[in-house]
Amino acid sequence: MQAHYLECCDKDIPRRVRVFHVDLIVMSDKTVIKGNPSEYVKLNVGGCLYYTTIGTLTKHDTMLRAMFSGRMEVLSDSDGWILIDRSGRHFGTILNFLRDGTVTLPETSKELAELLAEAKYYCIAELAEPCNQALTKRKEREAEPICKVPLITSQKEEEMLISSTTKPAIKLLINRHNNKYSYTSTSDDNLLKNIELFDKLSLWYSNRVLFIKDVISTSEICCWVFYGHGKKVSEVCCTSIVYATDKKHTKVECPEARIYEETLNILLYESRNAPDQELMQATATRGSGMSSYTSDEEEERSGLDRLRSNKSNNPG
Structure with missing residues (x-):
């Protein structure tokens, strides 16, 4: 199997990673991905570039598992980047949750709502539930007065x-x-x-x-x-x-x-x-x-x- 090295922009992956060839079955501009869990893929999420393994993407029963286990077609460009038409701002947090099963939630209500939307889009119920609970508590706390004087x-x-x-x-x-x-x-x-x-x-x-x-x-x-x-x-x-x-x-x-x-x-x-x-x-x-x-x-x-x-x- 032929391999080559690519520079990695994901902070959780070494700067130089060994990327194996992934079997791609090209159907016009869409692609069906099949590969071993240890093989790396290149992701372009709303203009943000990520490298991760197929094993990470298919670790939980989510839409990403369907995309990278051959059950769904995905878009790719001429350089082999898999295109996902979503904001890439919180995709690193999504990947960390898929790897570890837990992440530190954002501090602001705005970022928490954004992460909740991404978790719902990728059908990651285990992440959407704590985001929803934290957002509800935060809204209640923000609406509650500091002190009450009758x-x-x-x-x-x-x-x-x-x-x-x-x-x-x-x-x-x-x-x-x-x-x-x-x-x-x-x-x-x-x-x-x-x-x-x-x-x-x-x-x-x-x-x-x-x-x-x-x-x-x-x-x-x-x-x-x-x-x-x-x-x-x-x-x-x-x-x-x-x-x-x-x-x-x-x-x-x-x-x-x-x-x-x-x-x-x-x-x-x-x-x-x-x-x-x-x-x-x-x-x-x-x-x-x-x-x-x-x-x-x-x-x-x-x-x-x-x-x-x-x-x-x-x-x-």
Whole structure:
């Protein structure tokens, strides 16, 4: 049997391969291929050139087995290249699957859909099925939101959510329409900062904490409430009253450090057992389990009241 060497462009085949003559029965411009499994054939798939063995092409019960086992006629050119009128982009992956029975699937949905189409065309059910499953899962994952934040419309909904979840919970109460008092100049900015911080924390900890937004309550304008094991553990109130002349003004602040601290504390309630009390006391800023935020103006006012009280009690 006469043999000659050809340069190979398939990366999985040595650069120089020994190509044996394959018996070709020519019928006009079509050819019926017959040969031993170890013999190489030249394939031109949509302009991409491949060298592979007849054994690889006939290894599985596919359309390629029918093409290269003499059961079907194939097109060939004058140089002996077998012509397949399909895109050659994923044909290397097709060959690898025929050789090994498994391949690494593409990462993008577009390439995965292209490989699925080629697997269906060549009737390779063993490859089409995992492609179809991976594509379905990928579409479901792409359509699913990263995190979900329920917006409650009643106190009953809040109680139901908190009692039914196994996670600790953080609720942000936002009531911009509470116009009982007028805002200070920076209150709107601080309200937006609280909303942005809530959105950031929900993206970070959505797998560990249930985040809830409350826009119906009228008790406060902006308040964080933290729940563990279905019970209220602490809160950070960002609303305070500022006394200027004889008028009252509502002030909204954004105590980020305090909110971060309470968020980390609430993660202690992830386990079924209650957190260690000594640890909770060490991380709490006050003696009680409940905590709230006091503005600088309130502290200053409280200090002035104490000073006046001391002067009145000690007139001398």
